[in-house]
Amino acid sequence: MNSKPTISIIVAIGPNREIGNGNNLLWHISEDFKRFKTLTTNHPIIMGRKTFESIGKPLLKRTNIVITRDPSFSQNGIIVANSLENALEEAKNIDQKEIFIIGGGQIYQQAMIYANKLYLTEVKGNFNASIFFPEYSKFKKVIWESDWRKENQYEFRFLELTK
Secondary structure, eight states: OOOOOEEEEEEEEOTTOEEEBTTBOSOOOHHHHHHHHHHHTTSEEEEEHHHHHHHOSOOTTSEEEEEOSOTTOOOTTEEEESSHHHHHHHHHHHOSSEEEEEEOHHHHHHHTTTOOEEEEEEEOSOOOOSEEOOOOTTOOEEEEEOOOEEETTEEEEEEEEEO
16 A cells, blocks of 8 residues: 555644643643544554653554653553654554644654644633744645634634645
């Protein structure tokens, strides 16, 4: 099989591209979590070790690929890769349709050259962040966008972009 899967980044960002503070998310929006689960179920998800540790366990109904430089790192239910390139090769052996990059900041930065789709959740507000999403102006084409919505104190909308 020689088809190329879509390599997608999925992320929620604040107005200044903020995505996290330490190992914590900046907001909890159940509609965003549901969208994440719907989109990524039955596909490989690639993440850094810190992101995996912040989640705490492999996500169900997805092949969890964790990137780490630590050769002794292992856990049941995950595939360990020592680079994004190796993680993408593993994922392509599993799914020829779509592969998701789910974070964190360093992995997103490395993935920008490989990704051809961006699932974005924009969240309005002022957030104290230590981790930011990289500049993404190459994703110019809006395939789909939702209206702004509100959940608890958060206003947000969903976008799908391609290069």
